[in-house]
Amino acid sequence: MEGLPTKDQLIKRNIQVGQNCSFCWAGIESHEHLFFIYPFSSSIWGKVSSLCSQGGGGPTTIQSAIAWLASSACADDMLDMVPKLAFCATVHYIWWERNRRLFENKVRTHDQIVEAIRLDVSIKCAAFSISVIQNPRNQFLADKWGLRVDWKTITQKTCAWFRPPANMTVLHCDGSLTVDRASYGGIICDATGAAIMAFVGNGDNNSVLSMELYAILRGVSFCVQNSQLQVSIRSDSKLAVDILNGVVSCPWNMQTLRDRISSIFHHLQRKEIKHVWREINQPADFIASMDTGDGEVIIYPPDFPPELVELIKNDYDRKVYFRNL
Known part of the structure; x- marks a missing residue:
């Protein structure tokens, strides 16, 4: 994420561009502002977070995004890939929307972007045969993202x-x-x-x-x-x-x-x-x-x-x- 050429990074490289955010045209376009601080982006993170877990809001900084990812993908099973894919897709589609507005003068709503993220993650997951234990967390992810899951029968060994x-x-x-x-x-x-x-x-x-x-x-x-x-x-x-x-x-x-x-x-x-x-x-x-x-x-x-x-x-x-x- 930090390698993406936001306007503040371009200015540091002596590239002459305006520093205003491509979304709000008010704040300085930095990674923190573009991806987390601006309400449009934070609302996307909030909705994606609600698809990944039943409690808590979305990340508000890069560091909190890393912590959110770690806490959302901690079950050590195949569905751990869902929040990881969602994280990558969210960064991708926010950046894509920024470029569409900046270079093509096209605009999508945050609901359209969230749906694009959901579809992207679902398609990628469909390439895997997902077999996990049926518990509240896994049932929640499967329902929210529309995933086909082979529910495992729990057997206990000593x-x-x-x-x-x-x-x-x-x-x-x-x-x-x-x-x-x-x-x-x-x-x-x-x-x-x-x-x-x-x-x-x-x-x-x-x-x-x-x-x-x-x-x-x-x-x-x-x-x-x-x-x-x-x-x-x-x-x-x-x-x-x-x-x-x-x-x-x-x-x-x-x-x-x-x-x-x-x-x-x-x-x-x-x-x-x-x-x-x-x-x-x-x-x-x-x-x-x-x-x-x-x-x-x-x-x-x-x-x-x-x-x-x-x-x-x-x-x-x-x-x-x-x-x-």
Whole structure:
């Protein structure tokens, strides 16, 4: 959005144009004014927001638009694409309307633009076979946007921490990515689930996959250093597990990291790489999200925070978790 050549941006590039907004001809045409402050645009955002969620108004600034998108697309299912597509379509059609008025002297009402956005999103969604759980949020989106949805039947499965094959050490790994921090972490346990050590560090690559893979690299390195050469490696990143098991191709920008992991695997006498659900990877998830400052930190059980001790105990006691599929 910020790359669009609004008049204030053109003036900064020494291009001689009038600075008045192409909609109201009063305010200075900036991204904030054109897309959010001017009532015509804000009314479009309000209507689009009402199609995406049952509460709250539309965004009023670029930052609030990002926050609105994050809160509207947080269910981790296929219908998350609806607010994302709506966001892109809204920016596109507001900009298009600005150009129509400026260069073609043509005008559409905000209701016409909202309908164009709704149709645009519906057509794009029609290209996908959408299968999601039927809940109030998903039913609302399907009804408002006129989407064809295959409603899933909810099945519930149980999961619990499980022992590795005989004589193997267990390595749980995870990566974390927030707005201002990329990090990795993991925990090494014996075959009963008792913790041996944990590690956490900051990364310099803003990719969850890279942090997931780097956590495995560091965890296996610690195992090798401590002569734990038979390792059951567990991660809740199916993509990372599939890459290391050779099930899927590795992205080109992760190949160097994958090769480093493959190289250290040669030091192991036996290994297995397993995908586990998040419910039984909670200690690694907790560790990866710990902010310990710069660098990498090794933590031993006497120094574990109480929350981590409780999570490890749940695994040790084989606490059963329920997961909807």
